[in-house]
Amino acid sequence: MRPRRPRHPGTRARLRLLAALAIAGSAWALPGAAAAQGTGSAIAIVTNPRTSTSDLSFLELRKIFLGEKQFWDDNSRIVLLVRAPVARERDVVLTKIYRMGEAEFQQYWIAKVFRAEVSSKPKIVYSTDMTRELVIALPGTIAFLPADEVGSGMKVLRINGKLPGEAGYPLQ
Amino acid sequence: MGRFRLPIAVFAGLLLGILWQSSVLGQGLVGHEATAVPPTTILGFADINYVETERTVDEGFVLGQLAGHVTSGLTERLTFFGEVSATARPDEYDIEVERLILRYDFNDQFKLSGGRYHNPINYWNTAFHHGLWLQTTVSRPEMIKFGGRVLPVHFVGLQVEGGFPTSALGFGYAGGVGNGRGDVISRGGDAGDTNQNRALLATIYSRPANIFGLQLGGAVYVDKAPAEAGFDVDEQIYSAHVALTRERPEVLAEYARIRHEPDGGGETTDTDAWYLQAAYRLPLPADAFKPYARVERIAVDEGDPLFEPFGLDYKGYLVGVRYDFASLAALKLEYRDEEFAEVEEREKSLWIQVSFTFGEH
Numbered sequence: 001m002r003p004r005r006p007r008h009p010g011t012r013a014r015l016r017l018l019a020a021l022a023i024a025g026s027a028w029a030l031p032g033a034a035a036a037q038g039t040g041s042a043i044a045i046v047t048n049p050r051t052s053t054s055d056l057s058f059l060e061l062r063k064i065f066l067g068e069k070q071f072w073d074d075n076s077r078i079v080l081l082v083r084a085p086v087a088r089e090r091d092v093v094l095t096k097i098y099r100m101g102e103a104e105f106q107q108y109w110i111a112k113v114f115r116a117e118v119s120s121k122p123k124i125v126y127s128t129d130m131t132r133e134l135v136i137a138l139p140g141t142i143a144f145l146p147a148d149e150v151g152s153g154m155k156v157l158r159i160n161g162k163l164p165g166e167a168g169y170p171l172q
Numbered sequence: 173m174g175r176f177r178l179p180i181a182v183f184a185g186l187l188l189g190i191l192w193q194s195s196v197l198g199q200g201l202v203g204h205e206a207t208a209v210p211p212t213t214i215l216g217f218a219d220i221n222y223v224e225t226e227r228t229v230d231e232g233f234v235l236g237q238l239a240g241h242v243t244s245g246l247t248e249r250l251t252f253f254g255e256v257s258a259t260a261r262p263d264e265y266d267i268e269v270e271r272l273i274l275r276y277d278f279n280d281q282f283k284l285s286g287g288r289y290h291n292p293i294n295y296w297n298t299a300f301h302h303g304l305w306l307q308t309t310v311s312r313p314e315m316i317k318f319g320g321r322v323l324p325v326h327f328v329g330l331q332v333e334g335g336f337p338t339s340a341l342g343f344g345y346a347g348g349v350g351n352g353r354g355d356v357i358s359r360g361g362d363a364g365d366t367n368q369n370r371a372l373l374a375t376i377y378s379r380p381a382n383i384f385g386l387q388l389g390g391a392v393y394v395d396k397a398p399a400e401a402g403f404d405v406d407e408q409i410y411s412a413h414v415a416l417t418r419e420r421p422e423v424l425a426e427y428a429r430i431r432h433e434p435d436g437g438g439e440t441t442d443t444d445a446w447y448l449q450a451a452y453r454l455p456l457p458a459d460a461f462k463p464y465a466r467v468e469r470i471a472v473d474e475g476d477p478l479f480e481p482f483g484l485d486y487k488g489y490l491v492g493v494r495y496d497f498a499s500l501a502a503l504k505l506e507y508r509d510e511e512f513a514e515v516e517e518r519e520k521s522l523w524i525q526v527s528f529t530f531g532e533h
Binding site for chain 2: 110
């Protein structure tokens with residue numbers, strides 16, 4: 001046990017001063033960035049054509065995008081592609097699937113990797129062309145695109161039994 | 173052993189070297205080649221503190237920990253996870269291998285790994301590790317503080333884990349066999365089992381699909397731990413947690429009962445430890461601020477053969493505010509009122525901390 005050190009007479013005063021500064025500082029409120037809202041055409045969920053899955057429930061889709069479901073039903077590893085910030089489809093996915101803003105999304109994946117709950121964060125893609133190339137080339141890949149930009153050679157998944165454009169599709 | 177004395181410059185050099193490499197490999201995309209093998213990812217965490225306190229500890233500016241974390245896929249299913257920390261001491265830096273894990277993922281339901289872990293009998297221990305920026309408060313609860321004795325922070329051995337993520341309850345589990353506490357009970361038996369009696373652990377948790385951010389769970393841990401008096405003590409730990417990690421609100425609560433019985437007979441003792449923490453991120457335009465509060469308690473049973481020599485009784489509460497002044501950095505201001513076993517009166521402290529993360533994000 002360490003011997004008790006006599007308190008300096010100024011300690012309480014300094015504590016009070018610092019507490020007052022802390023309260024004053026907390027009054028500075030800076031505006032935060034609001035999550036962007038997506039509008040326009042539906043977002044298609046696409047996979048590599050060799051993926052055996054053709055239909056996902058919205059819950060399964062969400063668990064895949066959250067990195068909690070990491071393997072397809074045929075036991076192959078899921079490779080998640082996410083568009084870099086600014087793309088409209090990213091805003092839609094963050095709002096409707098993740099229900100997060102950009103800062104929360106970033107912190108979520110830092111924590112997920114740090115906790116060793118996933119082996120990697122999503123691969124970031126910077127264009128529709130890059131998304132198409134990787135989805136076609138890389139087995140197990142899942143990604144999202146504006147429905148009117150989906151190319152040949154990739155599989156469009158049904159979500160809750162619906163394809164983009166159909167009534168009740170959850171990523172309109 | 174997990175503890176090495178290395179020059180801090182060597183540690184920093186290694187970290188910077190791996191960071192440079194990860195900038196190339198971080199996406200798993202080199203040129204036009206793409207691979208499903210998890211790429212190498214480097215994360216770093218650090219904190220700088222200022223403290224004024226009535227406690228008999230040094231005041232002023234305090235460097236916290238510099239923690240580096242690496243994740244690297246060796247094959248599509250085999251992954252290495254490592255975490256190393258450098259902690260400022262009065263006469264040196266302590267370099268510690270906090271985690272060193274090699275894991276094979278068979279599927280979502282079954283993953284097998286070996287190495288040195290943060291013990292999953294406590295939620296905080298595996299949710300925040302040494303990433304102080306990730307946690308809302310300046311420091312950990314007393315029951316699971318770094319270097320603490322109440323709960324075994326580290327676990328050296330084998331673990332199986334998995335889950336059923338798309339089930340309604342989001343059920344998950346982990347089980348392990350390992351060395352248990354070392355001769356120094358705050359350490360994890362890195363060089364072997366000190367008493368040839370393996371520790372066993374089992375945890376289960378649920379992340380219900382319809383309540384985002386909620387996790388409920390419990391754990392059991394059984395070991396034979398070495399007491400200061402020179403004999404072994406049968407140790408059983410039962411714990412439970414509730415964690416709601418949404419920002420509005422954030423609620424964390426954990427409880428642990430630690431039961432000790434001297435080997436060969438003697439009085440059985442029960443020590444209880446718990447904390448309750450709540451936080452709430454303010455609405456726009458003040459959403460950079462998150463006020464928080466925590467109350468906690470450690471009640472060591474009289475005559476506890478493992479804990480009584482160390483005076484681990486504790487009562488405390490804290491209030492503070494976290495200010496996220498950048499997307500990867502936070503300023504925390506925290507006031508504490510605490511009562512430790514060796515001091516008869518309550519002691520107050522004020523902490524200011526800047527914590528941040530860096531690396532491949």
